[in-house]
Amino acid sequence: MLSVQLVLALATLAQGTARPFPAILWPKAGGEAPSERQREFGATCVSRGDPSAALREAGVDVLVFNAPGRNELHLEPGTEGPKRRRRRWLETQDPAALVRQPCLASDETRERLGARLAESLKSHAGACTLGVSLGDEIGLTPGGIPEDVCLCASCEAQWAARGGERQKLAALDTDRTLRAVFDGDTRALGPWLERRTFHQEQLQETLARLAEQARAEHVPVGVLGLVGQTAFGGVSIEALLPRLDFLECYRVGNARELAFSLRKPQQRVYLTVFATDEPARTAWAAWEHRLRGGDGVFVWSEEELERRPATRARLVDTLARIRALDTKVFTPRPAGIAVLHSPRSVAAGWIRDALPDGGTWPNRFASWQEEHGSVETARRRWLDLAEACGAMPGALALETLAPEQAARFPLLVASELLVVDEADVVRLEACVAAGARLCVEGTFAWIDSAGRKWSDEERAALLARLKAISPPDSAREWTRGASATAPLREFLRERRVELAPFQMRGASAQARWIVTWDTRDLTSVCAALPELPAEGAAWPAGLELVPRDGCEIEWLEPRGASGWDVKLAPGEPAVFVLRASVSDRR
16 A cells, blocks of 8 residues: 555656646745746746745745755865866875865765755655756866866775776876877876776766665656766766656757657756847747757746846747647657767867877866867767758767667767777677668777777778778768758768658758657658857748648648748747648558
C-alpha cells in the first residue's frame, strides 16, 4: 500500500507536468508572491529560503533554484584572479595557492550540500512542482577559466588512490605540459588529460549524490546554465544527463545538440529567454527553442518585463501560440547527421591552440576558445553547414557511442577528433557495421589518451578499418553565409541524411532559415524560422514554398494563411502541415 507521503509526492509531480511548455519567470528580489506577473506566466522559481506555499495555492508552478546552495558549485572569480594565483604558484610552488575553496570533492563540502538540499526539500515539500535545480553554471573553476585546481590534500589522496599516474597532481600542471608538448613530447598530455577526467568525475559524483537524494523524495531534479565540458571547467552533459529530469543549456557550442540528441522523451530541455527592448527578438528566442524541440523557457525577468510592457505582451501571446502546437504531433528532434563530441579532444585542442601563447595561456578563457578554438570552430561549422542544407544536426559523445544510434544518425562526422583510443575505434566500427558512415575532416587521431602519437601508417590503418569517407571540397571551403549548398545537400542525401520535406523559392531561398519537422506516416508538421538577423538588419518578409506534386498544405502559423506563400511578422515562424493528397494515399 502506498504511503500518504508517496501519494502526495506523485500527485505533486502530476500537477507539475500539467501545464505545457512552462515559462518560469525570474521574480523580483523582495517582491511579494504571488505577484500579478507570476500568476500571468503560471510558473516561477524561488530560492532555497523563499516561501512557496502561497504560490502553489495560487496555482503557480514552482522550481527551487540552487536547492543545495550556490557558492560551493558556482565559484565567483573573487579578488584573487587566475593571473595572480598562477604567479603565486610559480613563485612559491605552494600547492595551497591552487586549492579550490571549497574543495568540491571533500566529504565536508558534500555533506554541507546534502544538508542544504534536505532543508530545501523539506521547506518546499509539496510546492516544488517543477522540481529542484542543483545549481547554475556549475564547474571546477569560475567560468571555466584555465586554472590548475584543486591541489588540496584530499584531492592528492584521491588521485593516488585512483591507481593511475604516479606523479602528484601538482606536477601535472599546464605550464609543464605546454613546454613538453612544445618540445615534441606529447606523452605529457596523457596524465594532464587524465587529470581533467579526474576532476570531472569528482564533480559528477557530487552531482550524482545530490540527484539521488532529490529523487528519493520523488522530486524532479535538474541543472541550469550548462555549456558542456570545456578544457578546465563545465559539466559533461553526456555523463550527467541520465541522472536528470530537466536541464537548461545555453546556446553555446554543442550543449543543446547533445541534450536534444541524448535525452529520453520524458526529460525536459529549457532555455533562458531575455526580455529585450525589441519584442520581436524576445519572441524569436522562445519560438526558436520550441521549434528545435525545447520543452519550456526561463524568462528573465519580472523586473525587466515590467519595464517593457510591449515585450511582455508579445511574449505572453507567443507563449500561448507555442502551447497551441500539440507536442503529440510536433516533436522535432535531431536526426540524420551527428557531429562527434570528445571532451578529451576539446582539452587537447586547447593545449594545441595554446602552444604559441607562452606565459599568457591563463588568458585563454573558455569564451575565447569557443570563438577561436580549432576544435570548437570546426564543430560549429559542421552544425551550421548541416542546417544550411536543411538537416536537423545533432551531437553524439564518442565515449558513449552505441550501434543502435546508427539508425537515427546514419552519418557521423569526426571533425578535429584529436584523441582516439582503440576502444573508441571499436565503438566507431560497431556503428559502421550497424549502417552508419563516418566522415572525417581535419586532424584525426593525433594522439591516444596516454599522449602517444599515432603514426601516419597507423592512422591510415584506422581510417581503413572505419571505411572513413571525406567530405566534398565544398564542405571544406564552406563558411557561414555561403549559399552554394547544392553539392553538400547531395552528399548528405547519398549518406541517407533526411533533409527538410519542403523547399523554398524566391527571395526566401536566399535567406538563412532554421528548419525542423516531424514526419509520421504520410504527414509532416514542418517549421521554418528565419535566423536572427544582426541588430538593425531587416527580417525576411515571408516564406515562399515550392508546391509538391500531390501535396496539400495546412498553415498553423501564421493563423489564417493560405496557399504556398505566407507573410511573416518579425520574430515569427512559419509552421505548416504537409499531407499527401487523398489520391496519393491510395
